[in-house]
Structure formats: C-alpha cells, structure tokens
Amino acid sequence: MNDFPACTRCAHDLRDDELGRLLCLRCEDRAAQQLAAIQGSSGLYAQLAHHLQRGGSNGGPAVSGSKAAPAPLRVDVLSLQCAGGPVLGPLEGWVRVWEEAGHAELNEGASLQQRVDHACRTLRYNLHWAAESFAAADAFAAELNTIHRTLTGITAGEKPPRHVTVTCPCQQPLRITLDVRALTCPGCRTEYGHSEILRLPLAERRAAA
Known part of the structure; x- marks a missing residue:
C-alpha cells in the first residue's frame, strides 16, 4: 500500500514542495489552462456559435437568395x-x-458569454486556494475536465x-462519462475508481409530469 500523500485528482505522489495540497501543481496548472481555453471571444464556449447548424461546414450565414431550407440546429x-446547460x-x-x-x-446579471467569462476568471483567480484547501477540489477538477473535453470535441468536430x-x-x-478515471462523491465523500x-x-428517470 502506498502511504505517501497523493494528489486527490491524479493520485500521483505529492512532491516535497506540494505536501499539504489536495491537487498537485500539474493538476492545478491543467485546470487553469482549461478555464483559460473556455473563456473569451475566441474561446471554446464562444466557438459553439460556429457549430450550431447540423451539416453546415462552418455555421456561417446562408447565401442570399438560396431556396434551400436552412439546416436544422444541433440540439446538443x-x-x-x-x-x-452543462457548461455555464x-x-x-x-x-x-x-x-x-x-x-x-x-x-448573473450579464450575457451568457459574460457570465461564462466571469465564472472562469473567478475560478482561475481562486484556483490556488482550491488546490490547497477546497475539500472537493478533485470533484471540481474532474467536472471541469469533462466540460473542456465536451467543448473541445464539438469545436474540433469530434463526437x-x-x-x-x-x-x-x-x-x-x-453525472459521469464512461471513461471517467476516478471520482469523489460530493455528498458523502466516498472515493470511487473507474471500475467502482x-x-x-x-439513476432512475423522473416520471414525466
């Protein structure tokens, strides 16, 4: 059994300069990079606007005078x-x-893009505190990784x-993806590995009203 302190996210042993932290510096840096990639006018969230039309090449406006019906919008x-939604x-x-x-x-008093940008900025600003002291830092990092992967998959044309x-x-x-590596329940703090x-x-579906 490994008795050395480990990162709650990646489970790698903490280095001497990381002792006492919940997330290692590598996982903190990865979270900061993901938050930076999501926000901004050219960020992953803003890029969703170019992928709204199903079957469209770049989501641009239809050619004037075209008699073809507009492509249906992508519900996802x-x-x-x-x-x-699963981002904001x-x-x-x-x-x-x-x-x-x-x-x-x-x-909450701004546009959706501004709210996303504000959330990412304030989470990045306080990320060092979270990596050192926030009890659910691993759950936050795992959910952020899921958001980032989902946005990257859409904007890169992947499923x-x-x-x-x-x-x-x-x-x-x-709420998990099938390739999730590990997760800590925010309710009871039970730690689960991939197979567990x-x-x-x-979860049971709620009965329709």
Whole structure:
C-alpha cells in the first residue's frame, strides 16, 4: 500500500514542495489552462456559435437568395450554450460553492458569454486556494475536465463523450462519462475508481409530469 500523500485528482505522489495540497501543481496548472481555453471571444464556449447548424461546414450565414431550407440546429450545441446547460450551469455552481467559502463572487446579471467569462476568471483567480484547501477540489477538477473535453470535441468536430448519471449509495446523483478515471462523491465523500463507478446503479428517470 502506498502511504505517501497523493494528489486527490491524479493520485500521483505529492512532491516535497506540494505536501499539504489536495491537487498537485500539474493538476492545478491543467485546470487553469482549461478555464483559460473556455473563456473569451475566441474561446471554446464562444466557438459553439460556429457549430450550431447540423451539416453546415462552418455555421456561417446562408447565401442570399438560396431556396434551400436552412439546416436544422444541433440540439446538443444549443444545450451547451444555455444558462442551465452543462457548461455555464456547473461553472456557476462551483462559483456559488466557493462564494460561500469567501473565495468567489457570482455574476448573473450579464450575457451568457459574460457570465461564462466571469465564472472562469473567478475560478482561475481562486484556483490556488482550491488546490490547497477546497475539500472537493478533485470533484471540481474532474467536472471541469469533462466540460473542456465536451467543448473541445464539438469545436474540433469530434463526437462528445457520452454522459450517464449513476447514483451513490448516499443517493447523490453522479453525472459521469464512461471513461471517467476516478471520482469523489460530493455528498458523502466516498472515493470511487473507474471500475467502482461503472458498477454504481443508473439513476432512475423522473416520471414525466
């Protein structure tokens, strides 16, 4: 058994200058790079606008005078762009949690792009604190990685990873991808490896109202 302190995200042993941290410097740097890639007018979130049309080459405007019907919009991209979708929703969710700890400030009074940019900026600004002291730093880094991979898959023309929701024995729903490496339940703090996560039962669908 390895008794050396390890990063809660990648499970690599912490170096002498990383002792006492929850995330190693490598995982902190990766999270900072992912947040930087998501925000901004040319960032991954903004690039979604160029991938809205199904079957379109670049999402540009239709040629004037064309009699062809416009290509249908991609529902998966629309979902990623909306306020409660799997990009802004989780990012602002973490801002709320960090705000309660006195390490962030939410901004919901702007455009969606501005809200994404603000969330990424404030999370990056407080990332060092999170890597050292935030109990759910590993869960944050794992969800951020999922968001980044999804956006990268869309903007690079790749199929995004499939998501499923499983249920921890404490009844906390966990939204995962099938290739997730490890995860800590934010409800009961139980740590799961890849095979253990995939053995958890699928969350029951809510009955239609």
